[in-house]
Every structure is written in C-alpha cells, then in structure tokens.
Amino acid sequence: MSLDQTQDQDLLDAETDEAGHPDGPGFVERRREARPSSGEAPFHLNEVFFSRTDARGVIQAGNYVFRRVADYEWSDMLGAPHKMIRHPDSPKGLFWLFWDTLKKGETIGAYVKNRARDGLHYWVFAVAMPCAGGYLSARIKPTSPMLETIDKLYTELRLLEQKEGLSPEDSAQWLLKKVRGLGFEDYASFATHALSEELLARDDGLDLPVDEHIAGFRKMRKAADALKEETEKLVREFEMTEIIPHNMRVIASRLEPNGGPISTLSTNYGGMSREMSSWFETHVVGENSNFSKIGITVGQSMFIECMTRILRECAQQLDSERRQLGSVDLDQERGYLTQLVSEYQRMSRQGQDQVSEETYRILDACKKMNRHILGLSTTRVMCKIEGARLTEGRESLTDIIGELNGIQQRIRANLARIEDLSGTIRSLLT
Numbered sequence: 356m357s358l359d360q361t362q363d364q365d366l367l368d369a370e371t372d373e374a375g376h377p378d379g380p381g382f383v384e385r386r387r388e389a390r391p392s393s394g395e396a397p398f399h400l401n402e403v404f405f406s407r408t409d410a411r412g413v414i415q416a417g418n419y420v421f422r423r424v425a426d427y428e429w430s431d432m433l434g435a436p437h438k439m440i441r442h443p444d445s446p447k448g449l450f451w452l453f454w455d456t457l458k459k460g461e462t463i464g465a466y467v468k469n470r471a472r473d474g475l476h477y478w479v480f481a482v483a484m485p486c487a488g489g490y491l492s493a494r495i496k497p498t499s500p501m502l503e504t505i506d507k508l509y510t511e512l513r514l515l516e517q518k519e520g521l522s523p524e525d526s527a528q529w530l531l532k533k534v535r536g537l538g539f540e541d542y543a544s545f546a547t548h549a550l551s552e553e554l555l556a557r558d559d560g561l562d563l564p565v566d567e568h569i570a571g572f573r574k575m576r577k578a579a580d581a582l583k584e585e586t587e588k589l590v591r592e593f594e595m596t597e598i599i600p601h602n603m604r605v606i607a608s609r610l611e612p613n614g615g616p617i618s619t620l621s622t623n624y625g626g627m628s629r630e631m632s633s634w635f636e637t638h639v640v641g642e643n644s645n646f647s648k649i650g651i652t653v654g655q656s657m658f659i660e661c662m663t664r665i666l667r668e669c670a671q672q673l674d675s676e677r678r679q680l681g682s683v684d685l686d687q688e689r690g691y692l693t694q695l696v697s698e699y700q701r702m703s704r705q706g707q708d709q710v711s712e713e714t715y716r717i718l719d720a721c722k723k724m725n726r727h728i729l730g731l732s733t734t735r736v737m738c739k740i741e742g743a744r745l746t747e748g749r750e751s752l753t754d755i756i757g758e759l760n761g762i763q764q765r766i767r768a769n770l771a772r773i774e775d776l777s778g779t780i781r782s783l784l785t
Contacts, residue, residue, distance in 0.1 A: 390426065396475035398424045400496050400560050403668045407691065409489040412437045412454075416683040418673050426472040429681025442470040446512040448526025452542065455527070457483055457490050462662060464546035466497060466505045478502060480553045482662040484699075487691055493665045499556035501549050508533055547576075547658040554661055566664070571783045572657035575710070578783075579650040582776045589769045595762055648713050649780065656706030663699045666692055707784050714777040721770045721777075728766055 390397060404420035414432050422429060425440050432439070441450070445468045456463040462484040470476050479494035512533075516526050531542055539545040551569050558566060670692035673685065680688075 390473060390475065394475060396424050396426065396471045396477040398477045398496050400498065400557060403493060403495055403665055403672060405491060405493040405669045405692070406437065407486060407489060407491045407688070408437050415489065416680070416688050418669065419680060420672070424471065424477055425469070426475070429683070433681050433683070440469045440471070442468040442476055444468050444476075444509065444513060446509050446516055446526055446530065447523040448512060448516070448521070448528075448530045449509070451523035452527040452530065453483065457485065460485055462658070464550045464658065464662070466502060466549070468509070480550060482550065482665055484662070484695065486695060491691065491695065493669050495553060495557060495665060497553045498560055499552040501552050504537070543658070544654055547654045547661075550658060550661045554664065568660055572653065572660060575653045575780050575783045576657060578776045578779045579653045582773060583650055585769055585772050585776065589766065589773070592762055592766050592769065649710060649717070652706050652710050652713065653780070656703050656710065659699050659703045659706065663696055663703060666696045666699065670696060711781060711784050714781045717777045718774055721774050724770055725767070728763055
C-alpha cells in the first residue's frame, strides 16, 4: 500500500462515528499515527497545510494536517495566538520581517522552525499573504540544500540575539545583510529562489516530473540576471564615450589654426553623446527603467506562480478532507483558497504581460540605440579623413579613431546580447 493509500485509510478509520459514518454525531477521532518521543514531528513530503489568522495573528482556521503536525486539539488552537507553535530556535528578526511585510499588504516566503505541543519540531517553508481581513499561511516540507544553510544562519542569529540583546528589528536587518551576503539582491529575491528550489526538490523526492512553469521562470530569471550584467557593461561603455569629446578638443587646441574641423567633430560628437546619455537615463539607469523592471517583475511573477501552486494543493486537499475541523467552516475556507488562487493567477498573468511589454520596449530601444551608433561610425570616418590631411597630431587622432572603433564594436555586441536575452525571455512567457 502506498503512502497516500495508508494515509487515506488512517483518515477513514479515524473519522467514522460508532455507526461507521464520517463526521457523525458520535464522532471520536482515534489517531493511529505514531509520534516519536523526540526529534521531528511527522510531516510528509506530499502534504501541505495552511492556517488562517485575524489581523492580530489569532488562529481562525486551518486544515487537518496543520492540527495533526502541531499535535493540538482544535479547541486549543482556534482563537489562540499563532505564536503558540513558535520554536525558540527561530530568531525574532525573522518574525519581525514576516509581520512587517504582511502589514504592508505584501506576500512573503520564509523557512520557519516550529514546535509541536509534544515538543517535537518541524521545519516548513511558509508562504503568507493577506486574506479575509487577516492573513493566510500555506506550508510545504523543505528538503533542498538551502535548508541546512538557513538552519546554520538562524542558529548564528539566535545566539547573537541572546548574547547582544538585539531588538527584533535589528535582528531582521542582520538577517537581510546575511541574505545579501548569500548573493541575493534583497529578501524577495532570496525567497523566490528558495521557494522554487523547495518545490523542485519536493517534486524530485516524490518522483514527479519537473514543473515546467517553474523551470521556465527560472530560465527567465537567469536571462534577466544576464540582462542586468550586459546593462552594467553598457554603462561602462557609455562612460567611456564621454571622454572622447574632451580628448578631441585637446587635439583641436594643439592644432590651431588647423584644428577647426576637429573642433567641429568634437562638438557634433558631444551632441550625440548627450543624446545617447538622455536615452540611457530614460531606458537603462534607475529603478523605473525598462531594464530594472524586467528582473523585478520576473521575480515577482515567479514567486506568485510558486505560491499559487501551493494554494491550489491546499484547496485540493481541503476538498478531500473528511475529518472534523472543530468549528471551522469548510465551505468558507475552500472559498478563501479558491479566491486566492484566482487572484494570484491573475496577478501572475499581469506580471508576465508586463514582462512582455518591457522586453518589447527594450528591443525597440535597442534598434534606436543602434541608429545612434551609426552616428559614431560617421564621426570615426570623418576623423579618419581629417587625420589623413594632418601633418602633425595624426598619431593622437589615430588613437581616438581606435578608441571610437573599439567602443562602437563593444556597444554593438552589448546591444546584440541584450536583444538576444530579451527575445529569450519573451519566448518563455506562457
């Protein structure tokens, strides 16, 4: 008998009343699952569970797996603070960050170590979001190598909290600094990566095929990161172009009265450089640029897609629940989950539409940029012509011609790679 079949049979055996009817008036829950005396609480890889709280963090509802893993009765859980399952090994800064994010109306994902009533612990990767005037948190069992890294990090932070008396907010700032030290731009980027890692590891552990949606988003994220790198290279090339007009003016001043044409070229080049810089400021530099939006939006859509998958599993599991859930209204909770799935699917679709729009704009901007580069070619040719007429100063002008040629080739190569990466992202959109 498979794990699923065993759990189903246990569930059926535990849910019948004396007459054999599920959830009947004589219902007595007879749990058959054995719990160890120490270590981890039973939480299976194929399981998901959720809990819903009010705005204060007081438990309003949950599913059977939540109650079973935590080892509490519904009468003890419903109406109690959610922190009743908090493990002392979990740093205070984590929960400060968790609640600070939720109160802003945003979603968050995090590794959390919890403690059951009988003292057993269980790790979860939790995704939490606003719901019904409060919050809903859905969890899976983490199994990727990231868990070991985070366990060590939490241990270090918890010791630091105890030793130095860090406030929860200071502890959260330490955590954010460590996350950046792991190579992530911010906590949201870390949570997105970690959640995708956990879902892929979970699928592998359950011998399920690779989730194509997650795989596609990871490829998009990789292309977006490469796009950022190419942008940074482009920034450096543009910085180099600003030196050229100055060098040309210096040469022109040395060639007086024969430096007039070089001075004119310098003025023309300076105008082109300013025009390109204006374009650059609009499309590339800054938090609101097309290039910046790509990475941010891909990451947000990826997190939402992963979170929606977990919510969908919670809804499916609740649909098959046959156990009593205390005073929890099952239909109402199913409605909340269905509504959240629909809402976040819509948000994911909007995010992908925005990515499509931004990549189109980048491709269009690259075409315009290439037209600007033609101006550099004209300047280079004119410099070459003027250099041929000079009897002195030719060597310096030849050097500038070489610089212009190198800059032009590198910018063209940058733009070609940016176009290719933008096209890759567009091709992966579902």
